[in-house]
Amino acid sequence: MDIHILIYGTVNSVIFALIAVGFTLVYGVSRLPNFAHGALYVLVGFLTWSFIHDLKMNYPVAIILSLIISAFLGAIIYRLVLIRLRGMATSEIIASFAVSLIILEGLRMQGIGGFKGFIGPFYILPPFIEGKMRILGVLIDFQRLIIIGGGLAVVSLLWLFTHHTRIGLSLRGIAQDERAALMLGIDSDRAAVIALSIGSALAGLAAVIILPLGNVTAEAGYRVLIYALAVCIIGGLGSWAGTVLASFVLGFAMIVSTALFGAVWESVVLVGAIILILILRPSGLLGKQKELEERV
Amino acid sequence: MVIEETRRKRLDRGIKVRTESLYALSTWREMAYMILPRLTLILGLFILPLVLSMYWQRVLCSAGIYALLALGFDFLAEYVGLVCLGGALFIGSGGYISGILNAYLDWPPMLTIPIATLGGSVISTLILLPCLRLRGIYFAIVSFMLPLLAVYIIIALNVFGGTEGISALDTFPNIWVEQYIILGAVIFSLFAIRRLVNKDIGLIFRGIMDNDQAVKASGINITSYKTKAVFIASIIGCFGGAYLSHLYSWLGISLFAMDFSIVPIAASVMGGMGTLVGPVVGAFILTPMSEALRGFGQLRVVLYCLILIGFIVYKPEGLMNYLQRKYHQFEYWERV
Numbered sequence A: 001m002d003i004h005i006l007i008y009g010t011v012n013s014v015i016f017a018l019i020a021v022g023f024t025l026v027y028g029v030s031r032l033p034n035f036a037h038g039a040l041y042v043l044v045g046f047l048t049w050s051f052i053h054d055l056k057m058n059y060p061v062a063i064i065l066s067l068i069i070s071a072f073l074g075a076i077i078y079r080l081v082l083i084r085l086r087g088m089a090t091s092e093i094i095a096s097f098a099v100s101l102i103i104l105e106g107l108r109m110q111g112i113g114g115f116k117g118f119i120g121p122f123y124i125l126p127p128f129i130e131g132k133m134r135i136l137g138v139l140i141d142f143q144r145l146i147i148i149g150g151g152l153a154v155v156s157l158l159w160l161f162t163h164h165t166r167i168g169l170s171l172r173g174i175a176q177d178e179r180a181a182l183m184l185g186i187d188s189d190r191a192a193v194i195a196l197s198i199g200s201a202l203a204g205l206a207a208v209i210i211l212p213l214g215n216v217t218a219e220a221g222y223r224v225l226i227y228a229l230a231v232c233i234i235g236g237l238g239s240w241a242g243t244v245l246a247s248f249v250l251g252f253a254m255i256v257s258t259a260l261f262g263a264v265w266e267s268v269v270l271v272g273a274i275i276l277i278l279i280l281r282p283s284g285l286l287g288k289q290k291e292l293e294e295r296v
Numbered sequence B: 001m002v003i004e005e006t007r008r009k010r011l012d013r014g015i016k017v018r019t020e021s022l023y024a025l026s027t028w029r030e031m032a033y034m035i036l037p038r039l040t041l042i043l044g045l046f047i048l049p050l051v052l053s054m055y056w057q058r059v060l061c062s063a064g065i066y067a068l069l070a071l072g073f074d075f076l077a078e079y080v081g082l083v084c085l086g087g088a089l090f091i092g093s094g095g096y097i098s099g100i101l102n103a104y105l106d107w108p109p110m111l112t113i114p115i116a117t118l119g120g121s122v123i124s125t126l127i128l129l130p131c132l133r134l135r136g137i138y139f140a141i142v143s144f145m146l147p148l149l150a151v152y153i154i155i156a157l158n159v160f161g162g163t164e165g166i167s168a169l170d171t172f173p174n175i176w177v178e179q180y181i182i183l184g185a186v187i188f189s190l191f192a193i194r195r196l197v198n199k200d201i202g203l204i205f206r207g208i209m210d211n212d213q214a215v216k217a218s219g220i221n222i223t224s225y226k227t228k229a230v231f232i233a234s235i236i237g238c239f240g241g242a243y244l245s246h247l248y249s250w251l252g253i254s255l256f257a258m259d260f261s262i263v264p265i266a267a268s269v270m271g272g273m274g275t276l277v278g279p280v281v282g283a284f285i286l287t288p289m290s291e292a293l294r295g296f297g298q299l300r301v302v303l304y305c306l307i308l309i310g311f312i313v314y315k316p317e318g319l320m321n322y323l324q325r326k327y328h329q330f331e332y333w334e335r336v
Helices: A002-029 A036-051 A059-082 A089-107 A143-162 A165-174 A179-184 A188-213 A221-235 A238-260 A261-280 A288-294 B028-051 B054-080 B087-106 B109-133 B139-156 B175-198 B199-208 B211-217 B222-247 B259-271 B277-292 B298-316 B318-328
Strands: A132-133 A137-142 B007-009 B332-333
Touching: A002 A036, A002 A143, A002 A165, A002 A188, A002 A221, A002 A238, A036 A059, A036 A089, A036 A188, A036 A221, A059 A188, A059 B277, A089 A221, A089 B259, A089 B298, A132 A143, A132 B199, A137 A143, A143 A165, A143 A188, A143 A288, A165 A179, A165 A188, A165 A288, A179 A188, A188 B028, A221 A238, A221 B139, A238 A261, A261 B109, A261 B139, B007 B054, B028 B054, B028 B277, B054 B087, B054 B175, B054 B199, B054 B222, B054 B277, B087 B139, B087 B259, B109 B139, B109 B222, B109 B332, B139 B259, B175 B199, B175 B277, B199 B211, B199 B222, B211 B222, B259 B277, B259 B298, B259 B318, B277 B298, B277 B318
Parallel strands: none
Antiparallel strands: A132 A137, B007 B332
C-alpha cells in the first residue's frame, strides 16, 4: 500500500508539474496570466485525435504537427490580442479568459458547417506503448512510466534552455528586470512571443503525454487550468522550484486523501490547500523575493 | 444695416463650471439637460414590461440578473481594482441558500431572499478573504476557480440535491411582481453605487486601486476596505442568485455556470467600464441577443467572447463612455 501511494503519487505529481510548467514560464517571463492554457491543452488533444482518425496520419507526425500548431496559436494570441493590452492587468486577464472560452466552447459547438462538436467519450488517444509491468510489486502501465520520464525530461531541458542558451538567458533577463533587459537590447515583445509559444507548446506536450490515460473532453480544459493555477499559487507565482515542489505537495496530498477517504475529497483538498497557503504564506511556498511586491 | 450672424454653441456651455462634475443649473432647460438621460433609463426600464410579450418578459427578468452582476463586476474592477472572474460564485451562494431554506424549512420567498442575500454575501466574502491581502492577479485566479470547484464539490459529496438539484421551490405571485422586483433592484443598486463611489469611502476604494502603498501610508487598513467592497458587490450578486432560484423555482449546479461569469464581463466591456450605467445597459442589450441565439447552443458563448475581444482591443472605452462624450459635445446654432 505504501509503495503504491509512493509510485502513483509520483505519477500524479509529475502530471501536475507538466501541466503547470507552461503557465509558470509565461507568467514568470512576461507577467501575462495565460488563461488560455487549459484550452490549448484540450485543443492539442483534439487536433492529434483528428489528425490520426480523419487524416490517417502517423501518430508521431500528428503529435509534432499539433504541437507546432499550438506554438503558432500562442504567438498569434499574443500578436493579435495581448500585445495591445500589455500593462493593463484587467484587460489582459479578461482577454486571455475570452480566448480560452472561444477555444473550449468552440470545440463543443454543433451544427455550423457540418461540424459535429467534440462531445462524448469517443475521443481516445492510444498509449505510446501498450502493456504493464510490475515495480516493487505494484502494477503500473508503461504510459505512466513515460509520463514520469517525460516530466523529468521537460523540466531538465527547460532548465538547460533557460540557463545555457542565448534566448533562454534573454527570457530570464526580461523576467528579472524588464527595463535593464530592454537597455541591453532584448526585445520585450519578442521575448513574450517566444515565451507564449513555448508555454503553449508545453501545454500541448502535457496533453499528448497525459491524455492517453483517459479520454479527451472539452470540460477537461477548465480542470487543467484550475490545476495549473493551483500549483502556481501554492508554489509561488512565477517561481520554478516552487512549481515543482507544489506539484509534489498537491500530487501526494490528493493521492493520500483518495486512499484514506475516497476519490470524492480531491476537490476539497485542492480548495483547502489553496486557502491554507493564502492564509499562512500568501506568496506561496517558495515565492520569497516577491513577498514585498505581492503582499500589500 | 444689421447682419444676421449665427454661431455654434455647445449644449453644456454655461452649465459646466470649470470641472467635469460641478454644474450650475438655473433654468428648466438646463435641469432637463441633466435629468433627461437618467429619467429615460428609469422610465424606459419601468415601461418595458408593459410593452413586451410574455416570453420576453421572462428574458427581461434574467437580463436584470445579469445587469446586477455586471454592475458588481464594474464596481469591483474599475473602482477597487479587483477583477472578479467568478460572478457565478455570488449567484450560486445566494441561490443555494434561498433555495435550501425554502425547500427544507418551507420559508416563504419574502423571507428567504433577504436571508440568502446577506448570508450568501457573508459566505462569499469569507471565501474570497484570503486572497484580498494580496494584490495582482490572485483575486482574479481564485474567484475564477471557486465556482468551478464548488460544482465539483457538490457533485462529489452529493449534497443539496447533487447533480439534479432541487425543484418545486415557491415562485412569486405573478409575472408583474417578478419583473418589478428585479428592475427596482437594478435601479436602486445602480444609483446607490453611483452615490457610494463619490463619497469618502469611494475615494479610498479608488486610492487602493491607483496606489495601495500610499493609502496604507495614510494609516488606512487596505484589506478591511477591500473586504467591504467585495461584500457590497456580493450583496448585489447574491440578491440576483436568490431571486433567480425563486424565478425558475429550481436550484442546481447550473447556478455556478460559466454564463454568469462571462456575460457580465462582456456586458461591462461593451457598455463601457467605469461608467456603472454602461454595464447595466450592456446587459440589457446582450441578454436578449443571446436569447435570440438560443438555438445555436455553444455559439452564444463564442459570440460573447468575440464581442468582448473586439471591444477590448478596438473600442476599449465602450458604448456609454462614447455616448456620454458625444452628449456633452452636442452643439446647436445660436443667433449672435
